[in-house]
Amino acid sequence: ETGVTQTPRHLVMGMTNKKSLKCEQHLGHNAMYWYKQSAKKPLELMFVYNFKEQTENNSVPSRFSPECPNSSHLFLHLHTLQPEDSALYLCASSRQPLQGYPSGANVLTFGAGSRLTVL
Amino acid sequence: GNSVTQMEGPVTLSEEAFLTINCTYTATGYPSLFWYVQYPGEGLQLLLKATKADDKGSNKGFEATYRKETTSFHLEKGSVQVSDSAVYFCALYGSSNTGKLIFGQGTTLQVKP
Numbered sequence: 604e605t606g607v608t609q610t611p612r613h614l615v616m617g618m619t620n621k622k623s624l625k626c627e628q629h630l631g632h633n634a635m636y637w638y639k640q641s642a643k644k645p646l647e648l649m650f651v652y653n654f655k656e657q658t659e660n661n662s663v664p665s666r667f668s669p670e671c672p673n674s675s676h677l678f679l680h681l682h683t684l685q686p687e688d689s690a691l692y693l694c695a696s697s698r699q700p701l702q703g704y705p706s707g708a709n710v711l712t713f714g715a716g717s718r719l720t721v722l
Numbered sequence: 723g724n725s726v727t728q729m730e731g732p733v734t735l736s737e738e739a740f741l742t743i744n745c746t747y748t749a750t751g752y753p754s755l756f757w758y759v760q761y762p763g764e765g766l767q768l769l770l771k772a773t774k775a776d777d778k779g780s781n782k783g784f785e786a787t788y789r790k791e792t793t794s795f796h797l798e799k800g801s802v803q804v805s806d807s808a809v810y811f812c813a814l815y816g817s818s819n820t821g822k823l824i825f826g827q828g829t830t831l832q833v834k835p
Contacts, residue, residue: 607765609765643827644827645726645825645826645827645828646766646811646825646828648823693765693766695765695766700821701815701821701822701823702821710756710768710771711766711768711823712767713758713765713766713767714765715763715764715765716764716765
């Protein structure tokens with residue numbers, strides 16, 4: 604399978620649950636990202652991993668915990684979420700990090716997203 | 723800081739109509755500009771890009787020209803189809819120093835038969 608695959612596609616959880624979102628890319632990319640997409644708002648970058656190392660955390664609450672065990676897999680662990688965390692969570696990857704490399708090649712490839720509903 | 727502003731939607735057109743979705747930006751230096759499209763139930767995918775002033779990006783009948791004098795990158799298509807119904811995002815990449823890809827808020831296009 605090619606591209607960026609996200610699972611599950613839909614998730615409903617209570618505020619006390621613990622769940623995880625998974626992202627997998629088979630493109631040989633070295634950078635991976637988590638974005639949050641809420642209605643009528645710009646995409647919000649949450650976390651950046653370059654060569655498996657976290658290089659950016661955009662003031663994301665600690666109830667979101669990312670994990671990148673290798674350059675092909677990225678997880679977002681969720682616990683004690685709030686209803687306002689309901690959104691579409693998008694994973695993306697790029698061949699090289701956006702920072703420090705020529706921009707022309709740094710096109711993001713996105714997964715289809717995980718639709719999260721927090722009750 | 724860098725920013726991207728898109729026209730608010732939804733934009734509703736009849737099939738074969740001409741499409742323009744406006745995008746303007748604020749940036750220092752010479753950013754690269756992108757249009758991404760998100761079809762229903764899918765993630766974003768790159769539609770076209772332009773990396774320097776006066777460049778024209780094109781794909782699937784869509785075009786956008788990088789206008790530095792007006793700081794704009796408007797998306798156009800001469801004849802839209804129902805299958806073009808989607809959300810369109812304008813995006814800016816400022817420089818490799820910051821590594822930031824800034825997205826606009828998205829514009830929903832609905833094409834009716």
